[in-house]
Amino acid sequence: MNDTSPQAGSTAGPTACVLVIGNEVLSGRTKDANINYLAEELTKLGIPLVECRVIRDVEAEIIEAVNACRAKYTYVFTTGGIGSTHDDITAKSVAAAFGLDFGTHPEAERILLAHYGDKANTARMRMAMTPAGAHLIDNPVSKAPGFRVENVYVMAGVPVIARAMFDGIKGTLKGGRIMVVQTVSTIGISEGMIGEELRVLQDHHASVDIGSYPFLKFGGFGTNLVVRGADKAQVEAACADIRAMIKAAGGTPLDGETEGEELK
């Protein structure tokens, strides 16, 4: 969407950034599943996700990204690198980013000792270490907690755990204006056929963002036109004009998203 829209340029409401920390995503071994989940959840809360970064398990790189992003966004969510092995260096790196001591968190220690009992060992108890003064994030799946320092939320990389952690904290986040989203689609009309008309329409409806997403269906192109805005009446007015534009181009407007093939 364009850079003149109120949403894109707005700095009034809360914003979010996701840092995926893990060599395994960058090597292609693991497909990240957390970005999409957090994107959907944050959108529902009215907290636009403005940036994601995928970075390596390298202390200097974690420090740089955490410090750049925590200064820039209301919320930073990290995933990955808080397990029990030598390659889990996120917690220590976040402590360094904040210039805080790194040591055993008494409540985390209690949780892990209660969970592991006589199976507690050095590796597992490393998961009780946080930056000094960190607030724990509950892990109902495998107990070892995440934590928060100021506006940085440090969560596990394993998707089922990351989701459970986010579900536990999302009620504490200060949400923003929730966008109204409506989609008009059409089959047989490609975005190139209506690009100029759509540009005029976007200029006319400057209070909404119109995104154009092509797909393939029945061997031809189709287009999903997604209208996003804070005001329902303005979103609906733009959708009405989009339907008329599609008809004028010889197509049939369909309410809602059309699932395409190949281009997804």
Place this chain on the structure above:
Amino acid sequence: MNDTSPQAGSTAGPTACVLVIGNEVLSGRTKDANINYLAEELTKLGIPLVECRVIRDVEAEIIEAVNACRAKYTYVFTTGGIGSTHDDITAKSVAAAFGLDFGTHPEAERILLAHYGDKANTARMRMAMTPAGAHLIDNPVSKAPGFRVENVYVMAGVPVIARAMFDGIKGTLKGGRIMVVQTVSTIGISEGMIGEELRVLQDHHASVDIGSYPFLKFGGFGTNLVVRGADKAQVEAACADIRAMIKAAGGTPLDGETEGEELK
């Protein structure tokens, strides 16, 4: 993996960065599929992918990310925002990042006129616009080309087109040392049970990177231990010690990756 490994700290070989440009990924509407594909392909070429960023269709943000990353990495690959509609602002933004004029590329114009014939229109012909002096990237799927300026490769966001574009250029990239990767896995031994032994083992085999990835199978935890290094003999030596470590912990070492449940 840790920050003392030769691969993680190395600046000797080529490096890569991927910039995914698109509000639709950040809103959660679209699941990115390009990062994983490019990660796998770059790994095969011996070009480590060091960072990915997902950013909005906002000119100032594209300029900032392109300029930060092109100075830092050997190769920058962007995906998204080069279609025919008003929300496609990547090409113009890349021109601005380089301080280059933005105008019609004669060869791109020829390709699009030949493809569209009398269906060429203003919106479609915008896809012939590039930064001045850009080198085109072939698009065998839908013709509208990508382009390269210096070390920045601008590709489509639609995965089938992004892949075709990358396949066309990958032969021109200067590859690096291709890593040898071997995996030893075990079922029933969680990484927490062997974390300290593994740390000692990693310290002993400092020339390789050992990654530990937990999974769930048959209701219990298992672990994939991925060994990555430039030298095959050293990777195999580390794997031999990992097998011995797993046996000492009462487990059975398995050659290769074990597919787990839930934690993928």
